Amino acid sequence: MRIDERIGHHYPELGPQEQKAADTLLDHLGDLAVYNAAELSRLSGVSKATMSRLFRRLGFADFNEVKEHTRTLRASGVPVAAHEEGDLAAHLAYELDNLRRTFEQLDAGQLTAATEALASAGQLLLIGFRNSFPLALHLRQQLLQCRGNVAAAPQPGQSIGEELAGYGAGDVVLLLGFRRRPAAFAAVLEAAAAGGSTTVLIGDPSARRFAAKADIWLECPVDSVSAFDSYASAMSLMSVLANGVLAVRAKAGRDRIREATGLFSALGELEE
Template identity: 55%
Template sequence: MTRRIDARIENQYGDLPPQERRVADFLLEHLGDLAVFSAAEISRQTGVSKATVSRLFRKLGFDDFKEVRDHAMALRASGQPTAAPLLTGDSEATTGIQRHIQHEQANLARLAETLSGGRLNEVVELVAGAESVLIIGLRNSYPPAAHLHHQLIQLRSRVRLAPQPGQSIGEELAGLGLHEAVVVFGFRRRPRGFTELVQRTAASPAVLVLIGDATARRYAQHAQIWIECPLDADGAFDSYAAPMSLVSLLANGVLNAALPAGRRRISHVADTYDDLKELDL
């Protein structure tokens, strides 16, 4: 694997002359938005010559700034956190919030376009009609998987979440049957073994629904239904607003697909909350 630029800088930082350190500091502070700069702009922002900027790039193992920029963009696209733009002052902070909201709106619009062809209804019908539902989420995918599990167990029985603490996945996949639905969340920075997990699930009699970002497209061929959920964000970390919105849409759809039974289940769960005094309303 190619070493990250920040690791390369840290490895050589102590040996860099002062002017090259200024450029290195600038790169570290702007890893998340290098795409908006040019080598000339970096020279102007840091007050050093373009020759000094180019010399640092070569020391770090890059031919030119385009290679540096492509490297930083590839890091972000893979889901690795990169330094977000520094926000100083109320006006810049407000601008940062606006950019964040614009990204969220764009993500939701792309999700809506994906779902507009009836794909959401297909997933709803599968989940509502399955005898049992298994939801799988690893690493970054665990929170939306856990949220979907929490919503569905209020609407229907026989819904499982994997992996549980201290549990591996094999036990859950070993006995998958014909009338089961498996919903797998596969967002970027997936752990090793994800390919085998998807292939093993696809080879079972169960129906596989796969939800992930663009990096999971290569697994779509194994699923009966594939839903792409964008995670793009203005800052260093991915945004999971679109996946969480999808969970809400899916849970509401399952409820409406079997409304009388769903209402009875919700009422029974609420009564149990009261009996156990679990909620502080």
């Protein structure tokens, strides 16, 4: 059980001082690493004994165990409130580091294989659950400018089975597997592969355990100093993939862009 759930469960039975200590823990889950137990006690205005008693009530041996628990939560993608939300310099530094890590560790062979597969697929299905779905939508919008038969799933109200049906040899299923995936994620990847489609998997390091099940694996970190994961580097990778597909498709891609641009003008869809 997460620490916030433990606090919520025990909160009604805590004394006033323990509730103050619990409130302080909840306010500082994202930056507990910068405090020791004595500093946290002073911050909450309670005694060290009260703080220690709270830890035990919550099922932790000591403050070090609490800190390790919160680190594990954040690493799994759980939003943990950070107290440095105004530190834009720290946020920028982390974003730049994510971008650097993404492209320094990117396997050139896997990237080339991914762009060629996306460019040549008969049908292309982009699957993104939860926070990965906006990435799938964005990549679809980019790819549709230079090729057809690109779909994003799961669409609202649809099950993944009916979206995946009909994809097989000559098609590509790209799965965006960023953390806090649904429990059925591995089964979806396996079903796509079993159907004969080429499978491309893109995710943060927590998705490495699925990499062997995919034909192509691209890794992209989403760590952040904030409470929420950042997908800036993932969006940058989507741009690289789309550009690579256009380069592979060459004249066919340029012809489709020209046709789409002409339709934009004919339909008056975009401002001049």
